[in-house]
């Protein structure tokens with residue numbers, strides 16, 4: 001049964017549209033379960049009812065016309081209960097509703113299973129049989145398993161199906177949204193431009209044909225090039241291959257003939273699509289057909305067809321002279337965004353970024369934050385190849401992408417965007433003003449850096465120091481570990497640019513979702529694995545080289561502070577401190593004029609929270625990494641879009657931990673800063689200031705906003721707000737209260753995805 005299940009899931013994942021998905025499903029399930037009827041009902045949001053979308057066994061006229069609302073009939077009961085219903089004599093059940101067109105009076109037994117995606121009942125899978133018998137446990141289990149596995153694919157196919165065609169009248173388009181994780185905050189409104197990696201059929205974007213004849217011609221040219229490549233390979237291998245193997249090349253050439261694949265592609269181009277997507281559709285359709293075949297020899301042909309398709313695509317891409325057009329408000333969309341892709345768009349035209357894969361720590365997201373471009377990562381359900389030319393709205397605060405936004409939503413976001421632009425202009429005037437509350441409390445605002453470009457922006461915005469220099473970023477942009485000398489130069493630039501202001505350099509924090517291509521760490525559970533200090537203590541050679549480079553870079557400047565990430569136990573601090581001490585001595589012996597820098601740790605793990613007093617006695621400063629701390633306290637992967645709504649820095653448990661750390665560390669007389677994203681939000685910053693944090697470190701982009709908020713408020717008001725929220729028990733309510741209180745003081749704080757109306 002597992003094999004059947006796997007096959008059905010595979011079929012569905014390859015199906016080109018929703019209609020094919022449901023048709024295929026009913027056929028395969030009826031066959032696999034040997035039942036007389038299999039039907040699929042799906043939710044129609046416009047009519048608020050469940051429509052019979054496909055059936056094998058019921059009258060075909062009923063398809064598309066039978067509709068049941070939640071609670072209506074047995075199907076409606078499955079929806080309402082959101083659980084399977086298995087009946088021997090369906091027609092005797094009080095909820096049974098006789099719908100004449102279906103002809104279902106002939107069938108006695110009924111098993112209905114809900115299709116649930118992200119808690120929404122998308123539809124119902126039903127099997128029915130003439131004879132009076134309950135479907136047995138294994139049959140029920142099979143259908144439940146299948147439904148759970150297919151829900152995502154059905155949701156995806158539905159969303160893709162609801163996308164109108166580009167250029168279609170607005171009224172016929174449905175507003176859709178897809179959730180990812182915030183990569184860089186802010187709002188963007190613009191047009192999608194899909195960037196595809198070379199020769200990847202699955203990533204080819206949908207585009208209309210500019211000039212049909214030109215598309216046909218370029219396809220013919222690409223085809224001819226592949227044909228001649230195949231002939232050349234065949235010829236060069238002729239002596240070494242037996243005639244049977246040689247014949248394979250003839251098969252390839254036949255596949256490429258005009259009355260085969262090539263003809264189909266041309267026919268599709270003539271329907272008005274550009275050659276690349278015509279090729280993609282035809283090839284993937286054949287790949288699907290072949291991979292479903294029983295005969296292993298024929299199944300193998302799927303690989304050949306895909307390979308031929310890739311080759312033709314590569315030539316098509318090479319010869320594509322149609323210049324990529326960027327509107328003034330371009331939003332780049334890619335399966336996996338890379339920094340190089342960002343470089344393809346003129347900077348003044350790039351307003352937003354969307355990546356289907358990747359996390360907030362991907363290189364592209366790091367770069368986007370540094371450039372202040374709203375970015376959403378990990379939008380796994382987005383049918384991204386269909387985004388080219390579409391209007392998109394990005395909410396980089398919540399991590400939501402809106403496709404084909406309606407008038408009301410677009411207008412609301414346009415207003416937020418206007419406010420942000422206005423505010424940005426006002427904020428420029430703040431550079432030389434102190435971050436001081438109305439009642440005279442000064443809190444230094446520092447920045448988080450990583451790229452060289454961050455230095456200029458940070459200084460421009462009046463940062464008083466660097467609270468977190470993520471040293472792994474220069475490591476990530478290379479092909480091997482940088483030498484001590486190279487590291488020294490990189491670090492020196494940061495130290496020099498900020499001197500005499502303090503620069504906090506974090507030792508290499510890799511593992512989790514931060515990987516180095518030349519030092520892969522493959523683990524089942526990377527966030528609980530070999531991360532941060534655990535890696536560097538196991539590799540003293542890497543650690544020592546880095547520490548020496550930092551120390552040498554600080555010669556003559558003396559503004560270096562060293563910070564250790566992911567500390568869980570005291571012995572890690574002791575061991576790292578010992579090694580830092582040794583490096584200082586060695587360098588002093590070598591004649592370097594350096595002093596031992598301040599050494600601190602990051603509190604990112606719950607264990608460190610509860611040992612904070614002991615930790616404080618060993619270090620010069622403490623900095624809370626609230627991004628990781630929230631992740632570990634809430635047991636929510638901060639980069640997993642499936643649980644992103646559970647990840648919340650305002651969760652009462654997180655706030656309790658943050659307050660506990662600062663109170664306890666202060667009892668030991670140790671200064672405490674924070675360098676997680678929470679410090680970069682006006683509301684978060686005010687709460688942290690009220691808790692007693694000595695310094696806030698954030699993204700340069702957010703610094704002026706936070707400074708403006710601090711300057712508009714009294715410390716006593718912030719303390720009152722803190723007192724109010726610390727007595728609350730729900731993160732969302734807390735955020736609402738903060739937003740309300742801040743609005744009363746004239747401070748804007750975004751807290752929830754925008755909900756129009």
Ligand code: PEP
Pocket residue numbers: 468470509604624625626627628629675676677
């Ligand atoms: C944090 O965890 O809060 C932090 C600042 O470190 P990073 O985001 O680099 O893991």
Ligand code: MG
Pocket residue numbers: 565604625627628
């Ligand atoms: Mg961290």
